[in-house]
Amino acid sequence: MESDILIIGIMGFLGLISVIATYLAVTEKNLVRAVLYSAIQSTIYAFLYFLLMAPDIVLVYVPVAVGLYPAIILFLIRKTEHEERD
Amino acid sequence: MISRVIGAIVITLFIAVFSLVIALGGLGYILPPENVRELARQYLLIAYNPFNKTFTVFSPEAVTSIVWDFRGLDTLFETVVFYLAIIGSVALARGIKPSKPEKDISQYGLSPIVKTVTRITVGMILAIAASIALHGHLTPGGGFQGGATAAVVPLLVLVIFSKYYLETRGVSKNAMLSIRSLGLIGIGLTAFIVLIVGLMSGTNAYVFQNQPKPDAPVGLPALFDGQVISGTLWFFNLFEMFAVAAGFTIVFLLLSIPERDVFKYLKEEGEEY
Amino acid sequence: MIDPITYFYTVLLLSMAVNLGISLYGIFYKPSLIKKIISLTIFSDTANTFAIIIGYIRWRAATQPPQPPVLTNLNPAEKDLSAFASTAVDPLPQALVLTAIVIGLAVTLFLVFLTLQAYRLYKTTDVREIAKLRG
Numbered sequence: 001m002e003s004d005i006l007i008i009g010i011m012g013f014l015g016l017i018s019v020i021a022t023y024l025a026v027t028e029k030n031l032v033r034a035v036l037y038s039a040i041q042s043t044i045y046a047f048l049y050f051l052l053m054a055p056d057i058v059l060v061y062v063p064v065a066v067g068l069y070p071a072i073i074l075f076l077i078r079k080t081e082h083e084e085r086d
Numbered sequence: 087m088i089s090r091v092i093g094a095i096v097i098t099l100f101i102a103v104f105s106l107v108i109a110l111g112g113l114g115y116i117l118p119p120e121n122v123r124e125l126a127r128q129y130l131l132i133a134y135n136p137f138n139k140t141f142t143v144f145s146p147e148a149v150t151s152i153v154w155d156f157r158g159l160d161t162l163f164e165t166v167v168f169y170l171a172i173i174g175s176v177a178l179a180r181g182i183k184p185s186k187p188e189k190d191i192s193q194y195g196l197s198p199i200v201k202t203v204t205r206i207t208v209g210m211i212l213a214i215a216a217s218i219a220l221h222g223h224l225t226p227g228g229g230f231q232g233g234a235t236a237a238v239v240p241l242l243v244l245v246i247f248s249k250y251y252l253e254t255r256g257v258s259k260n261a262m263l264s265i266r267s268l269g270l271i272g273i274g275l276t277a278f279i280v281l282i283v284g285l286m287s288g289t290n291a292y293v294f295q296n297q298p299k300p301d302a303p304v305g306l307p308a309l310f311d312g313q314v315i316s317g318t319l320w321f322f323n324l325f326e327m328f329a330v331a332a333g334f335t336i337v338f339l340l341l342s343i344p345e346r347d348v349f350k351y352l353k354e355e356g357e358e359y
Numbered sequence: 360m361i362d363p364i365t366y367f368y369t370v371l372l373l374s375m376a377v378n379l380g381i382s383l384y385g386i387f388y389k390p391s392l393i394k395k396i397i398s399l400t401i402f403s404d405t406a407n408t409f410a411i412i413i414g415y416i417r418w419r420a421a422t423q424p425p426q427p428p429v430l431t432n433l434n435p436a437e438k439d440l441s442a443f444a445s446t447a448v449d450p451l452p453q454a455l456v457l458t459a460i461v462i463g464l465a466v467t468l469f470l471v472f473l474t475l476q477a478y479r480l481y482k483t484t485d486v487r488e489i490a491k492l493r494g
């Protein structure tokens with residue numbers, strides 16, 4: 001298989017997996033697990049930015065969306081509630 | 087019940103119309119397109135062009151030259167928006183007095199193995215953050231990327247050691263606020279320095295100017311002792327790294343105030359529960 | 360028959376659109392304030408990804424991928440510059456997305472502090488309970 005079809009095929013596959021991760025993050029009742037699924041989705045997006053030849057955005061996105069956002073929201077969850085009601 | 091049905095219809099319609107716009111050729115008829123747009127081609131040609139000294143920025147990294155030189159005012163106002171968010175958060179925590187630690191400081195935190203490993207990796211993270219920020223005009227990187235990487239260090243120390251350890255080391259909210267303000271003053275000075283030099287020597291100059299232009303023949307040097315520093319870009323990256331790292335540290339310090347201090351303050355204010 | 364490159368690219372674009380729809384559902388219909396903040400971050404990240412996908416160009420040949428917008432030669436000739444301008448990816452969306460990420464971060468930080476203060480005063484983060492309080 002040629003390289004261009006392979007790389008753009010991997011991009012399409014990553015898009016499909018990110019849909020599954022987003023659905024799991026939005027419909028999960030336990031908030032700590034929802035933050036974890038959101039961090040998985042951000043990692044998939046960071047890999048997608050690397051394949052799209054945007055190295056500046058990868059260097060912003062990895063500390064901010066995989067490191068700082070989940071840390072801030074985990075601080076918030078610890079001070080407020082852990083579960084979402086119905 | 088009826089609102090859920092309307093909501094489901096709206097979201098499905100949103101996805102369907104979006105797909106219709108793409109399929110009808112909204113992004114072009116050949117996907118992905120063959121060439122970049124004409125504006126992007128011009129920016130790529132003049133980002134580092136030793137033959138065209140009128141328009142060039144002398145920075146081989148096209149994204150940093152757009153962020154700090156061609157569209158520099160956008161970045162200035164983005165920094166102002168971030169500063170407003172931090173001021174709002176500091177104002178919400180006004181008046182809360184921190185309490186003293188009850189036990190000895192070395193008994194807070196996780197086990198000694200974790201503390202030793204953290205002491206080793208903190209130095210490495212700071213070195214990588216400085217390298218990303220200061221090489222921002224030559225390789226992918228820049229001020230905000232370096233600052234966000236350097237902001238991981240106070241978070242690690244806060245979780246693994248304790249908040250009281252940070253305060254005995256001098257990292258308090260007021261110290262970080264003054265570092266952030268110094269960083270922002272540095273950014274403002276770098277934006278105005280070519281204008282000041284032009285006014286003092288009697289020639290025409292603009293705010294946010296980097297290299298000499300045809301009717302404003304003043305500017306910062308693009309090469310320093312044979313190394314490429316691209317004029318004002320290096321100074322912008324340096325000050326932005328300090329400002330962003332200090333800003334994130336303030337947020338983490340505010341988020342780690344224990345709840346009993348807050349309740350004591352709210353009871354004094356007279357809020358009822 | 361069908362061009363596989365256009366097919367996979369369209370799959371990527373449509374999965375971004377579906378992500379936008381799911382995160383909009385999360386913002387409207389989930390009652391917890393923290394879940395709304397998580398869905399808002401997913402929404403803004405997906406919009407930024409869409410902007411960067413637009414900047415990609417097609418491969419020239421099967422062994423010549425597009426380059427990131429960084430020039431690697433510090434003493435270029437004229438033909439190096441025009442070769443760079445015809446094989447590099449669009450740098451403008453990347454610069455605009457950099458600004459957009461920072462502004463989204465500032466808004467999310469402020470929302471987190473507001474949620475914390477609302478929990479301290481009303482003892483709940485459920486919007487239905489807060490709407491019942493009314494003053």
